[in-house]
Amino acid sequence: MNKISGVRRVVGAVLIKDLRIEVRSRVVTNQVLPFAGLIMIMFAFALDNDDVLQRVAGGLIWLATMFSLVVIVQRSFAIDTSDGALDLLRVAGVDLSAVFLGKAIALTMQLLVLDVVLVAAAFLLYQVQVSAVGFVLLVTCVIFATTGLGFVGTLYGGLTAGAKGRETLLPLLLLPVMAPVLIAATRATEAAFGSGGAVTSEGWAWVGLLAVFAAVFGLGGTLAFGPLIDE
């Protein structure tokens, strides 16, 4: 019982710490959100066709999310390692699984905000449409996909934290791992938007896959984060 409440306290403290850093520095708001919006605009320049944009809007939202995720993760761990904050947490004897969960939840919350903006941008720029049932599917998909991305981003961010050349190594490791999320979240979002004649009910199976991914990497990350950091 004591251990559980201790873990909960550490998760809460790390979560609040990460969110507080964001509130004070406003990097996600002032830099990552505009960066993600810019990606959406650049896609429109590159594809240059309203029908094509409507058809591929789901994929573009998730690609923009993943590129932004790499930026957010790198920054989050750069802060933790630059002043040896991560080492201090280790020295303090804190349960590193709890640190993992705290950071993953903070990352998931930032990604949720990012995705709300990206979906709004898709409505404005790509003229996608969504039904009431499609909206429920979209919200569920975003929640599970960002949770999975939060776990996997934190895990690989921890692995490359403090390593030389992490800027180039992180995308190389992270993008292949995120491929199932890209496929599943894109298909579910397309089903929600009805892109290319997709039916909304087709999307729920993909949400199931997103949930499995989140569960697998949530568990894997909780077990592996400690050994990765603890050296």
Place this chain on the structure above:
Amino acid sequence: MSQVSPRLAITITGTGTRFTRVLGVLAVVVMTWVVVSGLFLTPQDVVQGDAVRIMYIHVPSAWIAYIAFIVTAVASAFWILSKRHSMGFDRVAGASGEVGVLFVAITLVTGSLWGRITWGEFWQWDPRLTTTAFLFVTYIGYLAVRQLEGSIEQRARRSAVIALLAVLEIPLVHFSVVFWRSLHQKATVLDPNGDVKMDGLMLFTLFSGVIGFTLVFVWLVVHRQRTMLLGDLADQQGLDTAILARQNEGVSD
């Protein structure tokens, strides 16, 4: 662990032993047979013509690629679970990973060549192809993690965790790609899993190829893990020499 007397490193002049020499000779004999039989003795395929001969390299290299991946994962698990964290497991995992990358590359190249002749395209988004491509990228990431700076123990721990995470990742990638293609592509131009009716010699040559490639794989992994040991010893010895030189400076002053 990796602490072996520096004198041992000096006396080692190569990575070969009687076992690896016998293995090497066997591999050469079997591979020569595969080349001769594959190119000259086996008949053409009724549909694919001479293109079917690529199969004698493609199938065994794909087999070895997956075996290498499993060896890396199992050796990594042993490293994590063993109480002494023996570096031998780490070196076998790393050597198998490197050889695996080579064989996945051979698989992809030979598969593309076969696809160009048979399907008219170098690449199709077939689940098996896509999973193999992801395996390739994942392996490259694994090797990149092994190159990160740090102690030998750090290298072992990081890469072991990455290897085990890949065991989670690859089935998820495969399943999602199978699911994706099953929804969007009911039938391919030519079924990539199409059964090829083989005569006895073709089957025997293919089987010989699998045996030959397995021998080459074991030979490469044994040698590579020994060169890794020598590399680790050289690093250690360099450090010992530097420390000794500093100590001698202190004595001579």
